[in-house]
Amino acid sequence: MLNVPTQSFPAPGSQQRVAPAGQSSRNKVALKPGHSLMDWIRFAKSGRDLTGLRGRLIEVTEEELKKHNKRDDCWTCIRGMVYNVTPYMDYHPGGEDELMRAAGTDGTELFDQVHRWVNYESMLKECLVGKMATKASAAMKALPLKKDVSSNLNGLAPPPPLLAGSNPPSSSFMQPNAVPPSDKDSRPRYDWFQTDATVNLVVYTKRKIPSSGCTTVDLEGQDFRLEVLLGQMSYMLHLRLSEEVEGSIAVQTGFSVGKVQVSIRKQAVGKWTSLGQHLELHNTLLRKKDRVPHYRDCVLVSKTEVNHNTHVFRLKLPCGTIMHMPVGKHIYLKTQIQDSEVVKPFTPVEQSLLPDPQDPRPGSDLFLMIKVYPDGLFTSHLNTLHIGDHLLVSGPEGPFSVRPLRDVTHLYLLAAGTGFTPMARLLHLSLQDLAAIRQTKLLFFNRQEKDILWRSELDEVAVKDERFQVEYVLSEPGDSWTGKTGRVDPPMLSDFLARPDRSKCYVCICGPTAFSELTEKLVKQLGFSEEEIHVFQG
16 A cells, blocks of 8 residues: 555655745646546556566666666666656656656655655555666675575575675565576466565566466465466465564566565564475465365355345455455355365355445455255355354366457357356456457346346446347246247257357356256357357356
8 A cells, every 4th residue: 555644744854745935845747637646556556567577676787777767768766776667757746857857866865855755665566677786896895694594495596795884775685686587487486575564475477367366365374375376277385484474465466477476564674584484385386176275264244135045145355365366266165064064166256247446455355146045055054154154265266267268259158047157257357358359248047037146237237338238038937028038949049159250259158067068069069169168167
């Protein structure tokens, strides 16, 4: 979070204070629409490469820093750390002229004159180029550090010594040469750096990662566990941190450069001499099907009615857990029922079909749309839970990948009953993030009209976005029903699954097992290949 002060509390030396009569304060410029502080925060968290270095962290010499002194290539140094502030030019309330005063130079003194109260480390985190290099002449006078036991975590050389008689800057790296591995090595790698107040782990996946999510972090005391899902593989970091930390964590993802950074606040301010002790499966890449699911204890915080027999259950993850749930994945719920351990998969949805972009803590809660069956062991048990009761929840599971959708032009969704749940987030993804998709169509099968989930929201999306169409099919229609009736059959699918010229189509299917098996068979009979079809687990 940015440390933005109120008007009553600027720093004494800050020119944000109201100037006495006859004196002028620092001038602000009129920013372009869409370039407010909140716009910058959203832009910085968008996953774009803001440094031009594809996620690498480098050492910067004075000679190199001086080269970057232009409006469209502007680096500056603050307290020993170098930032590419070019992307921030249009967002700076003082205007580009103010930033250009520090272009290609050490701007620490200028920054302190005007912005001492600003938490620049947070605001410019994604613009961080690296650390200023130690001059060769000064290095000869340096005192060596004790060997950092963590310096070989990734086979990197230990950090260079600090200057004699000097204190490390507040943002100094334990491993300043933190760069991703050679492109010849496709395995993910990780590194870490620290400030006085935080410890930060960075995973370089060496591939683009989906914006819908791929990362789960669990922090229990000093035990730290990070899992990054990469296609059918799982990359794991598992450590006991060397010192105590606070429970809150932050995760930043550079989607286009394949970088995941986790920031953890230290309980005590100061430098760590090592990151910690390796635990089981640390720094491993496994097939997802070969690993054992990890469960965390979650609390039921609300239950909202969707229709006569379906509710959205909201589960709060532990305070040290953040789960970025990929589209199309499911989780497992585990609980004790009549002295037996019962496990069942469910697909998370958003709180509503139209998710709130202002969710203050994305990844902190799970929303599960669950139909309660009177004779269903697990769902009947869930329906008896009270607010505050606990459930064990696994991380994301399932083989679905958004990769095949990158160049799809027509997406067809065939769902029956609660088979709609994986389609809900997929629908939002197709309309918001997959630019190639020209049309998304949903054929939604239910028994009766009252069974249709989120019907009003689906109709609203169809009205607002001409790229989306929805058709409902009832097997037990009432007298007033004027829509499609019956069950899935070849004529119905033939009409629905049109193949426009020069199109690339993809079909997703989910529902009860019998529905999914029959529908997949019929879709294939219409000429769709195995690569054009995905069947979700019902």
